[in-house]
Amino acid sequence: MVMNIYKPDLMKVLQVRQQTGDVKSVRIAFEDPARAAEFSFRVGQFGIFSAFGYGESTFNICSSSNWKDYIEFCFRKTGAVTEALWQIEEGDTIGFRGPYGNSYPMEEWEGRDLIFLGGGIAMPPIRCAIWYALENRDKYGHITVVYGARTTRDLVFQDELDEWAQHERTTIIRCVDPGGETPDWKGEIGFVPNVLKKAAIQARNAVALVIGPPIMIKNTLPVLSDMGLAERDIYTSLENRMKCGVGKCGRCNCGPVYVCKEGPVFSLEQMKHLPNDF
Amino acid sequence: MTKQLHKVCRELLESGKVQVIIGYGQKDRGQPPHPVFITSPEEVEGLVWNDQCVANLTTYLTRKEIRALGKPAIIVKGCDARAIVVLQRESQIDRSAMVVIGMACNGVGEPRLAKCAACDAHVPAHVDITIGEAVSEPVDPERRYNDLNVFMTQSTDERMDYWQDELERCVRCYACRQVCPLCYCERCVADKNRPVRFSTAPTLKGNYAWHITRAFHLAGRCIGCDECTRACPAGINLRLLNLSVARAAENAFGYRAGLDPEAEPVIGSFSTQDKESFIK
Amino acid sequence: MARIGVFICWCGENISRHVDVEKLAEQCAHLPGVRCCLTYKYMCSEPGQNLIREKIREERLNGMVVASCSPHMHLKTFRKAAEAEGLNPYLVEMANIREHCSWVHHDVKAATAKAADLIRMAVAKVRRNHALSPIRVPLTKRALVIGGGVAGIQAALDIADAGHEVVLVEREPSIGGKMAGLSETFPTLDCSQCILTPRMVEVGQHPNIRLYTYSDVEAVEGYVGNFSVTIRKRARYVDISKCTGCGACWNACPNKKTPSEFDFGMGKRSAIYVPFPQAVPARPVIDANACTMLTKGKCGLCAKKCAAGAINFKDQDELITEKVGAIVVATGYKLWDIGKEQENAKLAGYGEYGYGTYKDVINSLQFERLVSASGPTGGELRRPSDGAVPKTVVFISCVGSRDNAKGMSYCSKICCMYNAKHTMLYKHKVHDGQAHVFYMDIRAGGKNYDEFVRRAIEQDGAQYHRGRVSKITEENGKLIVRGVDTLAGEPVTIEADLVVLATAMRPADGVETLAQKLNVGYDEYGFLSESHPKLRPVETNAAGVFVCGACQGPKDIPESVAQASAAAGKVQVMFSREEITREPEIASIDERMCAACFTCVRACPYNAIERAEIRDRAGRLIKRTARVNPGLCMGCGTCVAVCPSKSAELEGFTEQQVYAMVESLG
Amino acid sequence: MTHKQPHPDPDMTTFEPKIVAYVCNWCTYLGADLAGTNRLEYPPNVRIIRLPCTGRIDFNLIVKAFETGADAVLVSGCHPGDCHYTSGNYHARRRWTLFRELLDTLGIEMDRIHFTWISAAEGRKWQQVITEITEKTRQMGPYLAYKRICRVS
């Protein structure tokens, strides 16, 4: 059968959870069992999801690659496609093609401490890495997660944050921007970089994954380098606009790379070679 | 006229009255003049004026990149000047914060552009400085819309076939929109997808809806500078559509765009005495 | 929304007779997003609504389409039912498969297909509806009543008695309207003045009623709860606060020749006059055209005679602005002046009856004046031509009414009753006189109405001829009335001394311009359009504007008074709350995308869009934009259509919803 | 190049024209309701889309109706002067005066687009207008030219 690289697989919607006022996470599975069997991906990769009649959008696959019977993605209602996806219910059918892009070098990170820093809607791309690390707990050192959002209502996957806190050698720190807390808020108050500095984690041979709005990344880097992380140990995932996902349509081209092929995961060292055009 | 233009522009720049001159330059003789932005008095020599200066420079007055250069002086022909009147009426520009240099013009383009045959604005109106002389006498509507009248002698089916061939070539490069001084929207309705009002793919269906939308958004506004027709790489005669809505506004409401800054625009206002014969 | 419920109503058999509701339910169950689809015999009934509420709970519906009658009928009903169950009312849409489908298409297959399309469109729309909550708007608890006839008086008194301030505007120098001019009223023959005058006095003295007589409504701005009404108080040339009503001025006035409008030209009055003795306010007014002092500057006797010095020839019109929350229109009626010349071509008038040429051919209101005790002849019936007591009087019904060819096609409803009354009054005044009535049908449907007409015929000997009058000619002092009596089957010729025409009842002059000022609809005859003939007879499509009495259609006094109280009731319902909740279906503008061309500002009929500026914290101008004032916007959507970049959006009819409806027909 | 030989003509008798009607909520919609309450029968080919006022009816909607396969489009609202929003129909009248010229230039068949004023009291006129348009469109047959333009999927 001639391989039409743009044609998606049909996916059955298993479960839809509303995370916040405008963010939902959706669990989907392949309708075609053969495709389900042969499908695999690595954490950090993304997929392109179709709302038929409206178009396609790019989201990270936020479930762990070890979970075989479904994949999950998370989105905020901003445009035409996400508005259509907002209306899907259990039992509906949507399209998915992927996995695309590179992934977190989990093998390279084995034996090292992991620091995950997430801001706002950026938790999903980190969540898959955290689950993967927890499922191979012994391969990794201490895991620290600092996850911040504007207000308590904007925090995503709150139930799982609690679950992660149960694991040993794992520190989960939640924070909200000043003024976003509620009276019974037990977590930290402040921006992620400051909370991280306050936590004063001793990072022995650590690796960091930072995903969030550009301003958060800019302020977090100095804190991490003070903690002794080299630029090649700090990774992020770029949020470029993508359309084809297969390195053809030119949309995600930034400097020498096609972010959808050579990215979206880059170390800071690699990012040095990119013009600030992302 | 060019020397006169250089003198005027040098004075304007030196006196600090304006920070940039939007005019025509022609570095390489082989190619037609193109828009230039002169910011220092020395560069004024780079300005040219001849009958090849076809572009309508007023489209730059609403561009944020050009506004950043400071208070402009702009060189306009008679047809271009009318765009300034419309832009002023639609509160897009502050007329007092610019100097408009009107060039007398007896027709531009090699071969002569179609619009120049029925031009009644050889001497630009509502300008601050006029350079050169020309005689512009009124043109009766019959001659102004002659191209359209000739086209309309064809039957409905012939016209439909004609436009199906023409609009099939459109590849939606949007040159007609980007070159038009009156297409200044923050984000064009063609770029909005909630909802998608017409297909953005260059299907014949999408092209029909796009060109209907573009032409109708010029109803009672199009000044007939015909930049869209010149800019279209597929050679589609958009002039006919513009003439159609212009003629409609003139026949029905005696209104011609860009002549009188105080006139009430056609769309958005109404008169209880508007005549029509098609509503049953 | 993706959990939609579709509820298809049989409407007894109004829908199910031409629309196969079961097959329809099957088809619509497959529409995208539809979770449950069922039919019921009477969806709007109690059990029907309970079924809906149960389904909302059971299926956790977040959107609902009711396929039944017109939204104008029951949209509010179903939205209330949804709201009671916690579903936002604006997530409920209706598909009109009755008035627009089963009632007008009798081919079952085509009607069912059309119903399916209408439901598909409604589902496509409701899936894109937003949950809205009504807009809260402050309320001015004052009412304006336009027209001081019996309806206006009743409405004003009811509202004032409920403790709210009322502004009553009457065009004539005194309130009382047409009823004040009547002699006695059917069916009880009690004297019109006796039952009306106490109410008029009550109005005059009511602390909550501010009375503007001899005044018109100049302009109305604003919207429900916040109207600003400009009233033109025409120059009266008499300061009613000083005047004691002693009458010295109108007795002294030399000009007694002006035809009295109140007597419809039957009597005369002076230049400074009080229309009728029981006028409220019982203060005179100077007729500027008749007073020689005002026209030629000569005379001024009245001023000399006035002890209170109340007369002021320099008086000017005065424009007064009143803030009111609700408006009741009670402008009443006029009888059709059926002479030859008519204001528009369609009306041909009844030249053949000689009205306007023969002095003794008068209309019913003129007859009322002649037999009224306060009338020009003091109650004695005398012919206008020579003052003789007419021995034979002919009353003609349906003059201009029920006549598609050259008059009004509707029935004026009260003529049969007052014709019978007139024959009785005539008998009581001229015992040996003979009354004849030409009629088509006797319409006497009210309480004791038919008995009243029987009495006129059997006891007072009125001769009723079932037939029309073809022509009236005058020969040597007698009016020859040629007609036919279809029951007797032969022509009838009567030599009458007096002919009274019961002409068609039409709305008062100038009601169209007033309606346009108030944005109220009116029909081809000028009667104001009520919001719904059966369910909302006293409301209009303009929120906060109510109608009662003859301005809404021909009716008699009991009905006018009943409607007046109904309108007053509606105003009191409105004033019972501290604020008005307004429909949230209004426009809004995406200020990031607006190109600030302000075409919408020009186009908005309510000036609800203003030019605004967006500045950063340092006060630097970022951009200009248009901005909608939610209090003024009435939701017409013109701004959406004229906006080139479609930055304007109208809730309830957003672009996404309308395009979804059209595309669902694809 | 769209090869422009028209479709084989479907035989006229079975052709049912599809008519999209954009109507204003206060007058024409109620006029249609009145036609219903008076049981004035008319052909079932029309699909009514209710909008608050003719002022709200966007020119793109006419084009979109043809795109979704309509053979005729009707736009109807309150008579001048009767508009519930006072001036919506005046704006619409001016808009259609200009828009018709543009569509005529583009070769759109103008007798497939109808504009009428129908008040809430004119149930009979609604019946007449719909019957007339349906018959006229039935004779003209399906709008092949625009269907050819829209051959997408």
Add this chain to the structure above:
Amino acid sequence: MSTIIGGQVLRDMVNDWIGDGKRVGGPGYVGNHLILYRWLHRSDELLLESYPRPHNSIKEFLFPSHEKLYHYKIDGQHIELSEAVLPDAQQIIFAARPCDAASLPILDHVFNWDYRDVFYNRRRSLTTVVTLACQDHDAHCFCTSVGGGPDDERGSDAMLFALGQDQYEVRCFTDKGKALFEGKLEESTRVGKVGPGPERRLDLETVREFLKTDFESPLWERQTLRCIGCGACAYNCPTCHCFDITDEKVGSAGVRMRSWDSCQMAMFTVHASGHNPRSRQPQRQRQRIYHKFEIYPSKFGEILCTGCGNCSRVCPVGLGITPVLTAIQEEQAARAGTGAAQEAGREKVDQ
């Protein structure tokens, strides 16, 4: 030894191809003065002489302005996908210009690296390219500056060389070319004429040096201010290949459509959050030049430009690539300032 063919024989061959169902694309008149590549109905629409080159490119025949990727049908909760119908008619591009044909091998890279684009490849395999060597050129042509020339064989299956009096020399380079002219050629000794080709004005080495270092240079702003942000240059360029995927829905069925897009469009790179890395027009112009002369060469080893000059030919404001590259060259020359560097700079240009 050379092989030649008569003009009339060529025209008959074109009619035969069209006759037996092949699709033939070539330059033809549009209106009375514009020449564009179009699908041809009859050979007399073909235009072979007296013009430098058409204003659009043969990209239209291999990577059309819009094409269907796949169909879908929605029924309640269930969705059905079906393949789009791929073309199967042979395609012959006749009388293309060498700078058009040269674009095909360049485009093959992007459409086949890692994922293979079945749509492009299918049309590419069905296509035979017959080019016509250039007799003359206009002020916009700069093929010689990017490794091309009036008789550049890249991408052509066969090439015609005008001999005058309606006679052409034919050189077949590939089996497809040979198969096409099977039995139609006559032996001859005459060799077709070739125009001189535009004088080489640009030196890509200096340009690439500038690009490597001067991403933030004010030159970009100065040179590209007049760009109005339309897509005319990209859509008429033989090598620009960016596209958008949109959804066309009618009723409950629809099709996913691929159509041309351009980095010059304001909305090309806008993020879902509203942030747009290239929000100003000079940034977008810079991206176009970087992608063509720095990024594509470093990734695929080919310059993404064949020097056809269409970008400046169709640009409403007389911009395109040549004015910017010339300005870069002048900047580099000026920056080299005095001494040997300048000498070397000029010498390199003269080759």
